[in-house]
Amino acid sequence: MLTVQAMTTYIGHKQIIKQGSFEVAAGDIAGLIGPNGAGKTTIMKTILGLMVFTGQIQINHQTVLEQDHHALAKVGALIEHPAIYPFLTGWDNLRLYAQTAANIQTVVTQLAMTTFIRQKAKDYSLGMKQKLGIALALLNQPELVLLDEPMNGLDIEATILVRKIIKQYARDGTTFLISSHILGELQKIMTDVILVNEGRIVLNQPIHKLNQLRQQRCHFVTDDMPTTVKLLQAQKIPIKSVHDGLSIDRGYLFQVQDLLAAHNLHLLALSPYDVSFEQLIVHLLTQGNGAGR
Amino acid sequence: MIINLQREFHKFWQERLPWYGVVGLGLLMGYTAITTTDAQTLMAQGFGIDQWVIIILITVSSQFLAMEYQNHTILNLLYRARHQWQVYFAKALVLISYSGLLLCIGSVFTFLLKPLVIGARDSWFTAAQQSQTLSQAFLLNQVGTLVYSLFVVTLALCLLAIVHVNGVVIGIGLIVGFWGVNISRAIMLASSNLAKVVAWNPLNMINVITQLSEPSGQKISNLTNGQLIGGNLIYTALFLSLGYICFKHRHI
Numbered sequence A: 001m002l003t004v005q006a007m008t009t010y011i012g013h014k015q016i017i018k019q020g021s022f023e024v025a026a027g028d029i030a031g032l033i034g035p036n037g038a039g040k041t042t043i044m045k046t047i048l049g050l051m052v053f054t055g056q057i058q059i060n061h062q063t064v065l066e067q068d069h070h071a072l073a074k075v076g077a078l079i080e081h082p083a084i085y086p087f088l089t090g091w092d093n094l095r096l097y098a099q100t101a102a103n104i105q106t107v108v109t110q111l112a113m114t115t116f117i118r119q120k121a122k123d124y125s126l127g128m129k130q131k132l133g134i135a136l137a138l139l140n141q142p143e144l145v146l147l148d149e150p151m152n153g154l155d156i157e158a159t160i161l162v163r164k165i166i167k168q169y170a171r172d173g174t175t176f177l178i179s180s181h182i183l184g185e186l187q188k189i190m191t192d193v194i195l196v197n198e199g200r201i202v203l204n205q206p207i208h209k210l211n212q213l214r215q216q217r218c219h220f221v222t223d224d225m226p227t228t229v230k231l232l233q234a235q236k237i238p239i240k241s242v243h244d245g246l247s248i249d250r251g252y253l254f255q256v257q258d259l260l261a262a263h264n265l266h267l268l269a270l271s272p273y274d275v276s277f278e279q280l281i282v283h284l285l286t287q288g289n290g291a292g293r
Numbered sequence B: 001m002i003i004n005l006q007r008e009f010h011k012f013w014q015e016r017l018p019w020y021g022v023v024g025l026g027l028l029m030g031y032t033a034i035t036t037t038d039a040q041t042l043m044a045q046g047f048g049i050d051q052w053v054i055i056i057l058i059t060v061s062s063q064f065l066a067m068e069y070q071n072h073t074i075l076n077l078l079y080r081a082r083h084q085w086q087v088y089f090a091k092a093l094v095l096i097s098y099s100g101l102l103l104c105i106g107s108v109f110t111f112l113l114k115p116l117v118i119g120a121r122d123s124w125f126t127a128a129q130q131s132q133t134l135s136q137a138f139l140l141n142q143v144g145t146l147v148y149s150l151f152v153v154t155l156a157l158c159l160l161a162i163v164h165v166n167g168v169v170i171g172i173g174l175i176v177g178f179w180g181v182n183i184s185r186a187i188m189l190a191s192s193n194l195a196k197v198v199a200w201n202p203l204n205m206i207n208v209i210t211q212l213s214e215p216s217g218q219k220i221s222n223l224t225n226g227q228l229i230g231g232n233l234i235y236t237a238l239f240l241s242l243g244y245i246c247f248k249h250r251h252i
Helices: A040-047 A090-095 A101-110 A126-138 A156-171 A183-189 A207-214 A225-234 A250-262 A277-287 B002-014 B017-035 B039-044 B046-070 B074-080 B084-118 B134-163 B166-190 B192-198 B202-211 B215-221 B225-249
Strands: A002-011 A014-024 A029-033 A052-059 A075-078 A144-148 A175-179 A192-197 A200-206 A217-222 A240-242 A245-249 A267-273
Touching: A002 A040, A014 A040, A014 A052, A014 A192, A029 A040, A029 A156, A029 A183, A040 A052, A040 A144, A040 A175, A075 A126, A075 B074, A090 A101, A090 A126, A101 A126, A126 A144, A126 A156, A156 A175, A156 A183, A183 A277, A192 A207, A192 A277, A200 A207, A200 A277, A207 A277, A217 A225, A217 A250, A225 A245, A225 A250, A245 A250, B002 B017, B002 B084, B017 B046, B017 B084, B039 B046, B039 B084, B039 B134, B046 B074, B046 B084, B046 B134, B046 B166, B046 B202, B074 B084, B084 B134, B084 B225, B134 B166, B134 B202, B134 B225, B166 B192, B166 B202, B202 B215, B202 B225, B215 B225
Parallel strands: A014 A200, A029 A175, A029 A192, A075 A144, A144 A175
Antiparallel strands: A002 A014, A002 A052, A192 A200, A217 A245, A217 A267, A240 A245
């Protein structure tokens, strides 16, 4: 649905995104993850044809150009701040871009905005503005939605509601590209992960593959830990101290078990060791650019 | 383009500033009526419409583009438009039509103020100068102001696209509007050998407001009426193009 190939984005002569390539299929929810200044927002702005870039961006096989935004006809976006005119009511803000009044009513009802939609937007709270920004992005049944930090300013109830709506739209075929600092929030909805660091796409994988990476280590405890450590170090098996035991890559599991048995050491505990999502992301970011698809 | 124009018109009239512009014009014309004693000048110049419309236009034009950046709506506006130029040109068209409307409203105010301030002393059909009646002089001044408003609107948009600071644009606009003629005259005097060339400087273009009804103004501007109108149109095209290029390349 969204195909980005060898995209290099410039501000002046400086390359902000370097040869970025990734794909998001129809109905997928891709999480755009990376540290501050990695280039997440720039990627979104480039997809919207608002930056100088080389390479190719296609939405439903239509090419996005800086000069021609025809391919963006069915794209909704919330980038950085909700794009709201404070002197208009929420309804009028939506009406500026709505194809029909029914489209406005749909998003207003979905996002539970009925009580305040006729008020001037200047009187809105942060959360109300954010909801209106999301409503603008979801207007007119878009095929692709770009959301930059969509949960900013939302309370728990609204966050759950927005999460539910995103899933519902995705089930109906809308593709999402979402960036968020709240990894836990993204983790609950995304089907794909696009990891960005220093303007490069470090990784583009389905979340289930990433989850496999999280479970690639084992945790174990023996009846003589100091001897075990010395033994494994002598055999050059990479180990990490975890709580009261050690963790190893799953690939070494049988070799370690054989070694322990040969040296009369006994396992007291053996379990899969799940790295948290945050830990995995940090690990992948520090590992660098070698893990692309 | 039509959709972009509809959006811009809707936003424009939902904002308070254009309405304040209309009210301000009425008040400022009232102020001119009180402080100026020459009845014929008052009538020919429409109680200062030309001067006040230009100042109002600079302020409203600059704010009309600046608010898109202040409200973070520029990004939405740009990506939803099929072509970026449509956004910029739609704004310029809205502002140009606003200048026409201001002149019409100013004319109505003039016709209302005339019997209140001047009474029956001078008629609209009184000969003013160069065998023109006051009504003819008034109309020619309006045409001149309309031509110059093209210059002013495109200049304000262009300046905002370049300097990005609303206050600076209004400041520069006011300098051009208030002291432009004097600065231009000083430049031409200082370079009398090149007066014919220097006469094409942008500050000199403001003379179109008064010169159409006052042919003697040609001695001041060093340009004929046709040249002044042409110069204003050329500068309008130049500011529009330059402003669009800067607008397009402005990082958002």
